[in-house]
Amino acid sequence: MKTFNVPVIYRSPLISAIKNKRKEQDRMKKDFTPTTLDFGPIKILLARHFGFCYGVENAIEIAFKTVDENPGKRIFLLSEMIHNPHVNNDLLDRGVQFLMDTSGKQLIPWSALQADDIVIIPAFGTTLEIERQLAGLGIEPLKYNTTCPFVERVWNKAEQIGNKNYTVIVHGKPKHEETRATFSHSQANTPTIVVKDMEEAIVLGEFIKGKRPLEDFADVFKGQFSEGFNPATDLQRVGVVNQTTMLATETQAIADYIRQVMVETFDLSPEAVPERFADTRDTLCYATNDNQSAVTGMLKEAADLAIVVGGYNSSNTSHLVELCEEKLPTYYISSPEQLISATEISHYDFHNKQELHTSYYLADKSPVTILLTSGASCPDALVEAVIRKLLSFYGVEHKADEYIAQL
Incomplete structure (x- = not known):
């Protein structure tokens, strides 16, 4: 996989090692057990996969390179490039x-x-309406585009099944930038x-099964369906895609549920399912899958608490928190x-x-x-800083450097 030129301030000698x-x-990424960092009075079980993904590193490289190569120019981001305040x-x-x-x-x-301003498209992508708005101002909308390739993959899948006359159901947060972009393209x-x-x-x-009156549809899903959507005809053939950072188990459950609804409503044999339900497979990104699987593997180990680090408006981070909360106190x-x-x-x-x-979040045990x-x-770098801060509470921060030397 391609490597990116990410500013050194975001790197960590400890985490990189x-x-x-x-x-x-584990070159095939099949082992989801955590890495055990035993520092004596404190033991940290570090998830197998976490931190910057391909899409984020791609976006950071493009954005910082754009700033460096255009001194004196006005540079704008449509909104937050990624959901991390730092x-x-x-x-x-x-x-x-x-x-x-x-x-x-x-x-x-x-x-x-x-017209000579620079506008950077964030990693979540943007809507076709905003692209047209920029073009109308004389700004080439996709010249500085950091849209994650895995987000674009979802758009491509939605277009493919749309061209086969399926209605697209997007599992996502309606107000999230990525979902707004996916909705627009679909x-x-x-x-x-x-x-x-x-x-x-x-x-x-x-509504598909006819158990709710169709005249209620517009109120129930207000603001969440495309213009001219007709539930009487547009729910006959469907496929499910998702915001790439959703909880994988929930997306799969939704797809399985909708598939079963179509089977029961239209009395489909296994061979006839594709007539009504598109095989979209999983449109989560690899990092979302890996990070969630790593947390699931990590939670099999005995621990006193969990700490999850990330931006508070980060969808993928919040789902890691959800997984941890099911098992133990999570911060x-x-x-x-x-x-x-x-x-x-x-x-x-x-x-x-x-x-x-x-108060008293750390267990009183050793x-x-x-x-x-x-x-x-x-x-x-933030994860290493968290580790060092925790070690400092026990007077063993120096052991982080000793650990690096051993690797």
């Missing part, structure tokens, strides 16, 4: 400006742009609807500064969108065992 060692031992703040510090926030609210009016080819979870998928299934942090002391931690409750302050992972947009 660990990842390189694991890669030598990376986005570094770009802001270098003079890049955001045109919109993550919800799509305009921060700088289109009228303020000039609806250009075929009727499209977004379902955010299994609960909404079940409701959609009730979602964005930086080592939130590890206030051995007894106090500031962390995020993404379910209720609020910052929490917890050794204390911590599961540790991070999202796909989190720099490895």
